[in-house]
Amino acid sequence: MIMKNKRMKLARVACDLSQEQLAEKIGVTRQTISLIESGNYNPTIKLCILICKALNTTLDQLFWDNDGYSPVSNDT
Numbered sequence: 821m822i823m824k825n826k827r828m829k830l831a832r833v834a835c836d837l838s839q840e841q842l843a844e845k846i847g848v849t850r851q852t853i854s855l856i857e858s859g860n861y862n863p864t865i866k867l868c869i870l871i872c873k874a875l876n877t878t879l880d881q882l883f884w885d886n887d888g889y890s891p892v893s894n895d896t
């Protein structure tokens with residue numbers, strides 16, 4: 821399921837990082853970050869882990885609902 825990732829964008833902004841800066845930290849393009857945040861690209865688990873490390877957060881906080889079992893859907 822592809823979804824917008826508002827949590828990722830909020831975490832990135834909280835770390836005072838632009839899309840370009842986050843992309844450089846994890847070795848992807850700015851376009852990749854934009855696509856993830858807009859819900860047009862589902863990152864691999866490896867990329868999710870790199871994003872979490874760069875943003876000092878966890879997979880659960882960025883990509884999963886509070887119960888830990890369902891992907892976050894911010895489209896509601």
